[in-house]
Amino acid sequence: MTTRYDAVVLAGGAARRLGGTDKPALPVGGRTLLDRVLAACAGAERTVVVGPRRPTALPVRWTREQPAGGGPLPALAAGLGALAGPGGAEQVVVLAADLPFLTAPTVTALTSALSGDVEGVLLTDAGGRDQPLAAAYLTEPLRREIALLGAEHGGLTGLPLRLLTAELALTHIADPTGDASFDCDTWDDVSAARARLAGTQEP
Template sequence: MSQNRHGSRSPGEHDGDYDAVVLAGGAARRLGGADKPGVRVGGRALLDRVLAACADARNTVVVADPRPTARPVTWAREDPPGGGPLAALGAGLPHTTADRVVLLSADLPFLGTPTVKGLLAELDAGTADGVVLTDPDGRDQPLVAAYRARPLHGTLASLRTEHGGLTGLPLRRLTAALNLTRISDPVASFDCDTWDDIATARARIREHGHVLDEWISAVKDELGIDLDVDTGVLLDLARDAAHGVARPAAPLTTFLVGYAAARSGGGPEAVAEAARKAAALARRWAEEDAVENAADGKPGTGPDAG
């Protein structure tokens, strides 16, 4: 493993070599005691959205009572339950073994993998004990952060000794003892504490600029697909099939492309190759139709003709 001048990894190296701890056991009093991790935004539980953001973690620990999740996790619980975020971290951290730990709350609807990778890259680029996200007002969000495991373990051990346990201690007792750096991400730091926050999140993902990516992510989670493909290629294929053949050809063609890619072993390359072949066929189909109609002196017969 290469080292930089600070003795840490080069930025971006071995991004998946980390563990994640997700705190999902709060009382959600501002939601009237609702099951906040299970509240759905864009058809997916908030907890599942956060788990998708750290899907490449070596091990993910969720501190809460067990529940069905879209991805496999390790479950932990503070004793007694409801002891606060510091006690929850103290319950989850012993289940981790990586040198880097990403700590997340379960109410972050817009957290994505790029933000997690950004936190880890910033951690690797320096010597700080941790990197925390800040919200639009510049306030620290220590539950959207990446930490080095050794100082995290050491500080928790010191706090246990000093206070006889971690129950009820505020999280600032931890962060005040650590050397932290900060990066800003006003979107990823948005958390859902109230029903107004939930409504805002639901409205945002249905905006034109976000809805397609949100839908594709939701479908992949629902179907258990960890496959990053160029959706632009598939959209172009659907357009070619709809315009050059018939509108119903678009969804059927993209389904057949997926089926063909799966039969050939799957993966982004298989999808791209199947899409390329189908798109070429759709163009040949349309060109042939145009030639025949020109010879007959007829207008085109495609779905947009006339």
């Protein structure tokens, strides 16, 4: 039986190391970075993109964090807020919008590993580092801990993601493809991704 999940894709941020370029809209391998991530989570019941509206190949819901540029926790809270209401899935996949090699099988591996007492499954990169923005979480514990953090700190702006993950019962899986956790933070990263995907021009 296929696991039901929603998806929140974080597509805001200032991209300072890219000179303020609209990073999710950058073309890589014939598609924008954002569209590549959306294709990987195309099996989601509902997908929310947190960030400025942009053209996308797949239908999504849009929302913005408050304040804009407040960091990943306000963005995640906004995404979960946009998913509020009846019919939501028990799991939510949380993804950065700059993962050019993320694939549907990796997303499936994350959601499939979320069972038992585990509240979240984080992808680990080749160096063993956790990737909280390439992960699957149980929706309600995620909402609970974000609300508690906001109450404890008087808001979420500027808080690091590690404060959230430290409060959840997590497990970790190695990157099944070896590439899914590669993100495009610099122009060198973008160039490397374009070179590797050259000749794979998907529509």
